[in-house]
Amino acid sequence: MPYSLSGVGHNGFEKADLHIHTKCSDGVFTPEEIVLKAKKAGLKAISITDHDSVSGIDKAKPLAIQHGIELINGVEMSSTYQDHDIHILGYFFDHKNPELQRYLDHCRQLRTNRAERMVQKLAKMGVKIEIEQIILKAQNGSVGRPHIAAVLQDGGFVRSFSEAFSKYLGSHSPAYVKSIETHPAEIIRLLNEASGLSFLAHPGQNVPDEILRQLITFGLDGIEIIHPSHDVYKQNYYREIANEYFLLFSGGSDYHGLKDQEEDHFGQTTIPYEWVTKMKSRIVTV
Incomplete structure (x- = not known):
């Protein structure tokens, strides 16, 4: 059964949002404010995925524990492959891993x-x-x-x-400068070494199919299926590719809180919590 962007299935399943930005990168709200919004929206789990930054995790954690929200360590890391900006979402990694910290600095x-x-x-x-x-x-x-x-x-x-x-x-506009030019395989390695999982972010926005399949060979654990830029057709399309390669599913609102770009539909674009459970089962514990 395809899940709608509202994140509400027939059985009223528990919801998660694993793509949220805060003031620690380019979001409007503080990590603490995001936790309170998640509580109000009835989310079971969230991940703060700031751009190339993990500084929001420790800020959000005490309040998340207090309110019974599961806070999954997250980050959105920039890379470049064949002239395409490739964003990799990392989850469940050790955010204090020294090599990862050095790289993010x-x-x-x-x-x-x-x-x-x-x-x-x-x-x-x-x-x-x-x-x-x-x-x-x-x-x-x-x-x-x-x-x-x-x-x-x-x-x-x-x-x-x-x-x-x-x-x-914009990427085709005159003042544009390329983002971080690290190879995506290096990002995947860093996350893997920090005991984390790596997912390709919003492939429907900027990743041609042939590049997507090459990225999978670098060791991706999953694909972001649910995203505001993915309609039902794209959700099903990327789900099929993920299934073909035995990859995990993820998703979320890519929430920034920017009034000009998005109405405050926080808690609307979600994934079923069972996807989080499947992600946990894939984590290798040493």
Whole structure:
């Protein structure tokens, strides 16, 4: 039976959302606020998957325990393969793993460097903003394009986030600079070494089939099936591919809390908790 984006099956199953962003990357809400929203939405489990950052996990954990919400260690890591930005979602890993920590610290610097290069490109177009404004928007979190978009909006250069991306920051727009160029196989290895699982994020957005099948050979554990950009056809399509390769299913809302991009439908785009149970059964314990 295909699960709807509402996450409500015939039996009113327990729900989880394993794709959520906070202020620790490019989300609007703090990790603690996300936990409270999850409680209100009746979610059994959540994963905070900030971009190249795990700093939200320890902030959310005490409140999650207090409210009986299962908090699964998560992250969304950037990579590049054959000129495509590939995002890998990691789950159940040891977020204090030293090698992973070192790599994420390195990513933090790369993200700031990328923002600086985009600021330089914008300046050449007569759009003058400062890197300091962007870092301030990020509030010591992982710097991303939404922070640049927010500064452009504040400065009156664009009317909305979507205009900022279509006019300047999107992957085919003039101020775009490639994301972190780590090979996805290296990301999968890092997560594996930290005892975690790796999933391909929102393949329907940006991953051609031939590349998807190559990524699977690098050792992916699963595919994100449920995502706001996946209609029922895409959900079923990626489910079939996952089944073909004996891969796990995941999914979630990819929630940022950005009013311009999404209504506050938190708790609507979910997965059945049984998918989480299957993920746990795949974890190798030493």
